[in-house]
Amino acid sequence: MTTEQYAIPGLKNVLYIDLTNQTYHIEERPDLYEKYLGGIGVATNLMLEEYKEGTEPLDPEMPVILSTGPLSGVYPTCTKTVALFRSPLNGELGESYAGGHLAMSLRYAGFETIVIKGSSRYPVYVTVHDDKVAFRDASSIWSLSSAIDVGQILRRVEPGAGRRSIIRIGPAGEKGVTYASVNVDTYRHFGRLGLGTVFGAKKLKALLVAGHQELKSPDHNAYKKMYGNLYETIVKTGLMEKYHNLGTSENILVLNELKGLPTRNLQATSIEGVEGISGENFAEKYLIRRVSCAGCPIGCVHVAMLKRQFSQAHEYETLNISYDFELIYALGSNLGVTDPEAVLELIDACEKTGVDIISMGVILAWVTEMQQRGKISTNETLGLKFSWGDKATYLRAIELVVQAPNEFYADLGKGVDYASKKYGGEDFAIRLGGLEIPGYHTGLGNMLGLSVGARHSHLDSAGYSADQKAFNQPTTDEKIVDYIIDEEDRRSILNCMVACLFARNVYTYENMVQALKCIGIERTEEELKELGMDIFRKKYELKKKFGFRYENLTLPKRFFETASTTGKLEEERVKKAIEMYVEKRGVKAL
Structure with a gap:
C-alpha cells in the first residue's frame, strides 16, 4: 500500500475482523463514502447491511462498527470515533462516541471503518498495525482488576508509540454488566449503552491500532488557509474558552x-x-x-x-x-x-x-x-x-x-429499568428510553430530547439548550419540538465528519462545506441538510428493527413530581410534545 492511496478526501476502506475464525479482510466501499461521507452515516448503513433479523445484542453475529469521518485527523477538534452496536442495556441502538487518539490512529493505519464480528473461544486482544492484523492471547490480562492497568501493559509490549490508540475493557465488561464501558487511551471512553459488555461477550479484551500512513490534501494552500481559519475561531474567539x-x-x-x-x-x-x-x-x-x-x-x-x-x-x-x-x-x-x-x-x-x-x-x-x-x-x-x-x-x-x-446485585448490573421492573420503584427510577439520565432536569426540551433521541442521549439534540432559551424568553412547545428536530439533523452531519460536539458552533454548515471543499469533497449546504435527514431516517429504521416503539415509552412520575428549571412538567404536555414530534418527523411510517 502506498502513501498516495491514503490521500484526503477519504480512505474508503473497511476493515472486517472475524473473531470466531481469527481472520480479516479489507473491502473498498466508495459507494458508501461518496454518499454518506463517513462516521455515523457509513456506520448506520453498514449496520443495516450486517444486521440479521432477530440477532440479540450479545450474539456473536451482532457486529460492532467503529467509524471515523473525512475531517478526522485533518481539521482541529475533529477527534471522535463513533461506535455502533446493539445495546445490551436497553436492546436498542447503541451509539457511542470517544475521543483520544483512536480516530487519528485509524486513519494513519489506512482505515476509516472497522467492522468486528464473531466471538473468540478464549480471551484475545487484536492489533492493527497499518494493514496487518494480529490476534493475541489475552488470557493473562483477562481478569485484571483495572481497565487502566491493561492499557499500561499493552503500551509496554506492543509497538506503535506516537500514532497508537489502545481501547480496552475492565472487569465489568468481562462479567456482563450491561452498562460496561470501553476505556479509550485512559481518559476517554465509549461510555454509554454497554459497548464494553459486547466486547466481553466477544471475548475481546482490547483493540490496539497504530499506523504510519500520511494524509495529503489535493490543494494544500486552500486546506492550510481553512485550517488556520478554523483554528483561529476555536482558540481566539471565546467559543471554546469554557471547555478549557x-x-x-x-x-x-x-x-x-x-x-x-x-x-x-x-x-x-x-x-x-x-x-x-x-x-x-x-x-x-x-x-x-x-x-x-x-x-x-x-x-x-x-x-x-x-x-x-x-x-x-x-x-x-x-x-x-x-x-x-x-x-x-x-x-x-x-x-x-x-x-x-x-x-x-x-x-x-x-x-x-x-x-x-x-x-x-x-x-x-x-x-x-x-x-x-x-x-x-x-x-x-x-x-x-x-x-x-x-x-x-x-x-x-x-x-x-x-x-x-447474589441475584440482587446481578440485577443491578442489568440497569435501573430492569431492576425497578423486578423490585418496584419504577416511578422514581430516573431513566428515559431505558437509559439512565445524564444530569439535567431543565424542562420540556430536555425530557423530550431524551425520550425521542435515537440513543436517548442529551448529545442527540441538547434539549436543555431549548429549555435555556425558553427560560430566558418564553416560547411555544412547537418551537421546542422544531429545535430538537433541527439539532438532531445537524448533529447527524457533525457526526459524519466526526467533529467533537463541543465545537458544534465552529463547524457551521458554511464551514463544513468549505472544509470539505478544501480536501476535495463537493457538497452544498442543502445537500448536507438532506443527508442529515436521511441518516436520521436510517437510524430510526434500525431502532424499529431493534424493537423501539414510541407508544412504549415510559415516563416515570418522578420527572413530574420535582420541579424543573422552567417549572413543573405535566405528563400530558410531554406526551403531546412527543406526538407532535412523531407527526412532524413522519417516523411512524418508517
Whole structure:
C-alpha cells in the first residue's frame, strides 16, 4: 500500500475482523463514502447491511462498527470515533462516541471503518498495525482488576508509540454488566449503552491500532488557509474558552442555581454544599493538568490529583482522575455527596471496573431510595445500609455490582429499568428510553430530547439548550419540538465528519462545506441538510428493527413530581410534545 492511496478526501476502506475464525479482510466501499461521507452515516448503513433479523445484542453475529469521518485527523477538534452496536442495556441502538487518539490512529493505519464480528473461544486482544492484523492471547490480562492497568501493559509490549490508540475493557465488561464501558487511551471512553459488555461477550479484551500512513490534501494552500481559519475561531474567539478553563463542570453551580441539578435521585434539583463539588473548587484545589484529544488545541479533559492513604504507616498513593459535569452529578449531587475527594474516589472505582458512571450513579441513587422506603432490606444488599452521602457504602456497592455475589446485585448490573421492573420503584427510577439520565432536569426540551433521541442521549439534540432559551424568553412547545428536530439533523452531519460536539458552533454548515471543499469533497449546504435527514431516517429504521416503539415509552412520575428549571412538567404536555414530534418527523411510517 502506498502513501498516495491514503490521500484526503477519504480512505474508503473497511476493515472486517472475524473473531470466531481469527481472520480479516479489507473491502473498498466508495459507494458508501461518496454518499454518506463517513462516521455515523457509513456506520448506520453498514449496520443495516450486517444486521440479521432477530440477532440479540450479545450474539456473536451482532457486529460492532467503529467509524471515523473525512475531517478526522485533518481539521482541529475533529477527534471522535463513533461506535455502533446493539445495546445490551436497553436492546436498542447503541451509539457511542470517544475521543483520544483512536480516530487519528485509524486513519494513519489506512482505515476509516472497522467492522468486528464473531466471538473468540478464549480471551484475545487484536492489533492493527497499518494493514496487518494480529490476534493475541489475552488470557493473562483477562481478569485484571483495572481497565487502566491493561492499557499500561499493552503500551509496554506492543509497538506503535506516537500514532497508537489502545481501547480496552475492565472487569465489568468481562462479567456482563450491561452498562460496561470501553476505556479509550485512559481518559476517554465509549461510555454509554454497554459497548464494553459486547466486547466481553466477544471475548475481546482490547483493540490496539497504530499506523504510519500520511494524509495529503489535493490543494494544500486552500486546506492550510481553512485550517488556520478554523483554528483561529476555536482558540481566539471565546467559543471554546469554557471547555478549557473549567470544562463542563462549570455547569454544576449554574444548574444548581437554576434548580436544574438532579439531587438525591431527583427528589430535588439543587443541593446544599454544592460549592464543594463545583468545577471552580476542583480547579482550585485538585486540577493538575488538562489533556487534549489528538488534533485538538482545547485541552478540555480535566485531570485531578487525589492523595489517598493506603496504610496506617503514613503511606500514600496519588491518583490521576479525570472529571466532568456528568460524572460529578452522577456520583455527587445525585448521591447526596458533596465531598470532592469522595466524588473522585467514586469516579476512580468506576473507571477501574469499567462501567458507565452515569448509569452506576443513577442505580445507586435508586437503591438508596428503595432501601429508605423499606422496599428492599439488608438481605438483598448483603448487609449494606445505604444513606445519602455515604462514600464507603457506595464504594463497596460498586464492587458488588460487578462481582454479582447474589441475584440482587446481578440485577443491578442489568440497569435501573430492569431492576425497578423486578423490585418496584419504577416511578422514581430516573431513566428515559431505558437509559439512565445524564444530569439535567431543565424542562420540556430536555425530557423530550431524551425520550425521542435515537440513543436517548442529551448529545442527540441538547434539549436543555431549548429549555435555556425558553427560560430566558418564553416560547411555544412547537418551537421546542422544531429545535430538537433541527439539532438532531445537524448533529447527524457533525457526526459524519466526526467533529467533537463541543465545537458544534465552529463547524457551521458554511464551514463544513468549505472544509470539505478544501480536501476535495463537493457538497452544498442543502445537500448536507438532506443527508442529515436521511441518516436520521436510517437510524430510526434500525431502532424499529431493534424493537423501539414510541407508544412504549415510559415516563416515570418522578420527572413530574420535582420541579424543573422552567417549572413543573405535566405528563400530558410531554406526551403531546412527543406526538407532535412523531407527526412532524413522519417516523411512524418508517
